[in-house]
Amino acid sequence: QKEVEQNSGPLSVPEGxxxxxxxxxxxxxxxxxxxxxxxxxxxxELIMFIYSNGDKEDGRFTAQLNKxxxxxxxxxxxxxxxxxxxxxxxxxNQAGTALIFGKGTTLSVSS
Amino acid sequence: DTxxxxxxxxxxxxxGNDKSIKCEQNLGHDTMYWYKQDSKKFLKIMFSYNNKELIxxxxxxxxxxxxxPDKAHxxxxxxxxxxxxxxxxFCASSRPGLGETQYFGPGTRLLVL
Numbered sequence: 201q202k203e204v205e206q207n208s209g210p211l212s213v214p215e216g217x218x219x220x221x222x223x224x225x226x227x228x229x230x231x232x233x234x235x236x237x238x239x240x241x242x243x244x245e246l247i248m249f250i251y252s253n254g255d256k257e258d259g260r261f262t263a264q265l266n267k268x269x270x271x272x273x274x275x276x277x278x279x280x281x282x283x284x285x286x287x288x289x290x291x292x293n294q295a296g297t298a299l300i301f302g303k304g305t306t307l308s309v310s311s
Numbered sequence: 312d313t314x315x316x317x318x319x320x321x322x323x324x325x326x327g328n329d330k331s332i333k334c335e336q337n338l339g340h341d342t343m344y345w346y347k348q349d350s351k352k353f354l355k356i357m358f359s360y361n362n363k364e365l366i367x368x369x370x371x372x373x374x375x376x377x378x379x380p381d382k383a384h385x386x387x388x389x390x391x392x393x394x395x396x397x398x399x400x401f402c403a404s405s406r407p408g409l410g411e412t413q414y415f416g417p418g419t420r421l422l423v424l
Contacts, residue, residue: 232410243401243415244354251410288354292410297366299344299413301354 204291206302215311219276221287223302226270229294233265235274236288238304244288248274279309314338315416317402323422324392331378332387332419334402343385344403344413345377354401360385361407392423 203226213219225233232251236244250256250263250272262275272291276283286304293300315336324330336343345357358377359366365377374390389396402416 234412238352243418245415246412249410249412286352296408296410298356298359298368300356303351303353 204289204300204302206287206289206305208303209306210308211305212308212310213279215279215281215309217279217309219279219283219307219309221274221276221289221305221307223272223274223289224270225272225289225291225300227291227293227300228267228270230270230291230300231294232292233263233272234290234299235261235263235272236290236301238286238288240285247287276307279307281309281311283307284309313417315402315404315414317400317416317419319419320417321420321422323424325424326392326394328392329388329390330392330421331389332400332402332421334385334387334416335383336402336404336414336416337383338404338414340404340414341382341407342405342411343379344405345385345387346401346403346415348399348401348418350398357387358385394423397421397423 205224234249235247238244248263250265256263260277264273288304289302318333342361344359348354357371378386399418403413405411405413
């Protein structure tokens, strides 16, 4: 069973700090990776996707991918209370037949 | 306009009943999905479907069946509901390919008593 692993948290950071969310995956053939944000009682929404090794930046968000280590991370700079949510890491399996989600990391940003 | 919509938003029913959840997307996407999110917030794909192919997660009981009257709709029919079916069910859509961004509906909260 291919898996995506995340620390469930909660991860607590003060406002203005950098929040670092981590994810590992077991399917070495996975090529596409996604970070979704889910507010309590709401549906997931895409934050970022990354396909290539290295960093990808979008505003306050940076996704990092290391395929050799099978590791994906999401950095949130200048964290805001509105960033408080559950962050879901997802990977497309090698066969391209399923998007496998991790259990999510709950982030709490205190003002 | 809502991109991906689901009805009903809440569904409370008895064990053994049969129920359906409807999903509609107005994004023009070819591919639609059903996910189940359990009480521990674990989001798990159940089906992916386009007009050519249905891919079923092998762990999904055959009491669950997707039905697509047209490209914009993918309904989920559940027979003989069980307590363990209580969860939030999300519909999603995307352009073809799992590497594409998926857009989620608001979810249907199912409670089986």
